[in-house]
Amino acid sequence: MNDLSGKRVLLIVSGGIAAYKALELIRLLRGGGCGVTCVLTDAGKHFVTPLSLQALSESKVYADLFPLTDESEMGHIQLSRSADLVVVAPASADILAKMAAGLADDLASTLLLATDKPVLVAPAMNVRMWQHAATVANMARLSARGIHVVGPDEGAMACNEFGPGRLAEPPAILAAIEALLAPHHDLGLVPARPLAGRHALVTSGPTHEPIDPVRYIANRSSGRQGHAIAASLAGLGARVTLVSGPVSMPDPAGVTVQRVESARQMLEACQAALPADVAVFAAAVADWHVAHAATGKIKKVPGAAPPTLEMVPNPDILATIAAPGPARPRLVIGFAAETENLIANADAKRKRKNADWIIANDVTPETGIMGGEENLVHLITAEGVEDWPRLAKHEVARRLASRIAAALA
Numbered sequence: 411m412n413d414l415s416g417k418r419v420l421l422i423v424s425g426g427i428a429a430y431k432a433l434e435l436i437r438l439l440r441g442g443g444c445g446v447t448c449v450l451t452d453a454g455k456h457f458v459t460p461l462s463l464q465a466l467s468e469s470k471v472y473a474d475l476f477p478l479t480d481e482s483e484m485g486h487i488q489l490s491r492s493a494d495l496v497v498v499a500p501a502s503a504d505i506l507a508k509m510a511a512g513l514a515d516d517l518a519s520t521l522l523l524a525t526d527k528p529v530l531v532a533p534a535m536n537v538r539m540w541q542h543a544a545t546v547a548n549m550a551r552l553s554a555r556g557i558h559v560v561g562p563d564e565g566a567m568a569c570n571e572f573g574p575g576r577l578a579e580p581p582a583i584l585a586a587i588e589a590l591l592a593p594h595h596d597l598g599l600v601p602a603r604p605l606a607g608r609h610a611l612v613t614s615g616p617t618h619e620p621i622d623p624v625r626y627i628a629n630r631s632s633g634r635q636g637h638a639i640a641a642s643l644a645g646l647g648a649r650v651t652l653v654s655g656p657v658s659m660p661d662p663a664g665v666t667v668q669r670v671e672s673a674r675q676m677l678e679a680c681q682a683a684l685p686a687d688v689a690v691f692a693a694a695v696a697d698w699h700v701a702h703a704a705t706g707k708i709k710k711v712p713g714a715a716p717p718t719l720e721m722v723p724n725p726d727i728l729a730t731i732a733a734p735g736p737a738r739p740r741l742v743i744g745f746a747a748e749t750e751n752l753i754a755n756a757d758a759k760r761k762r763k764n765a766d767w768i769i770a771n772d773v774t775p776e777t778g779i780m781g782g783e784e785n786l787v788h789l790i791t792a793e794g795v796e797d798w799p800r801l802a803k804h805e806v807a808r809r810l811a812s813r814i815a816a817a818l819a
């Protein structure tokens with residue numbers, strides 16, 4: 411994480427169900443040593459209170475235009491210029507339209523018109539509003555004016571619709587802020603792709619371990635989670651190499667896919683893909699392979715005993731790539747599918763395999779997670795355990811990609 415100490419962000423919180431995520435953003439900024447001054451719009455007040463913004467930012471919250479014209483208080487020109495960066499999160503369709511039109515009928519829009527500082531917007535709205543020609547035209551005008559944009563994400567929305575329009579996750583907004591405040595930042599660059607220039611390696615799917623040319627041993631894995639992670643990382647601008655076992659999923663757009671069958675081939679493809687900044691091992695790798703796979707189909711001889719298979723361990727791909735050394739990616743993330751003592755077993759796995767993070771998921775059959783659309787995971791790091799709510803696998807992927815972007819920023 412970049413050092414944000416000594417920096418100050420003016421955070422404008424406009425109306426929308428996603429306004430609660432502004433609280434998490436303030437927490438992240440304060441954690442990085444960044445000063446935060448909040449401005450709350452009238453619509454924003456319906457979703458978060460000035461008191462919660464004030465408690466987290468440890469600063470006065472501004473909401474009304476006219477008291478500020480009294481010069482006994484900080485004037486709005488000064489307020490708009492005392493920060494290093496102005497961030498609008500969430501940015502509603504309404505405030506984006508006001509910015510595009512240059513309106514100044516409340517404190518937030520007046521500050522946005524008066525500021526001489528870079529501005530970052532994190533749009534959040536219903537998918538139809540986001541895709542409306544008026545919003546599309548407003549965003550084009552804002553981009554042409556050099557306004558920076560992060561998100562929106564695609565996913566399920568509070569209004570029961572699905573599509574782009576969700577507020578970017580706070581770690582992704584933080585990563586964009588860090589990029590904009592970095593000393594070397596070229597203000598011509600739009601940091602909506604916080605992983606641009608990074609290489610991510612992802613494994614996905616099962617492995618097939620041959621018994622003979624027609625039979626194999628495999629794990630159950632649809633590849634849904636790993637493929638979604640590859641797609642999310644690519645969405646944040648990373649160059650992604652996806653090493654996938656046999657799956658029926660289509661290749662994610664914008665990702666280089668290496669198809670393999672066995673664990674040994676998967677390891678080889680992973681090693682060939684290095685160096686990488688981050689590696690995510692989501693594949694369900696078979697633990698053993700048949701020592702001497704037959705080169706011809708094993709015959710079923712009537713009356714004869716069935717064949718006995720001698721099994722030998724597969725290489726542990728995660729542990730091999732995570733081992734200390736010059737080729738080790740900066741951030742190595744494993745998965746742990748467990749049916750008992752989930753957290754303890756997963757954390758032990760994190761340490762044993764030298765991974766930085768482990769995503770632990772409970773795969774007892776009752777959860778319906780194996781092969782399903784949803785996942786219930788816990789993010790385990792050296793700092794502790796975070797319980798995530800039950801989420802669609804693509805949403806788990808998006809959150810993880812945002813966290814990766816923040817960690818590599």
Ligand code: C5P
Pocket residue numbers: 613673691692693694695696697724725726727728729743744745746747759
């Ligand atoms: O030991 P276990 O299979 O439960 O570990 C799970 C984690 O290790 C996953 O991230 C999986 O992709 C990875 N793994 C691996 N190579 C193996 C076995 C597991 O990369 N041979």
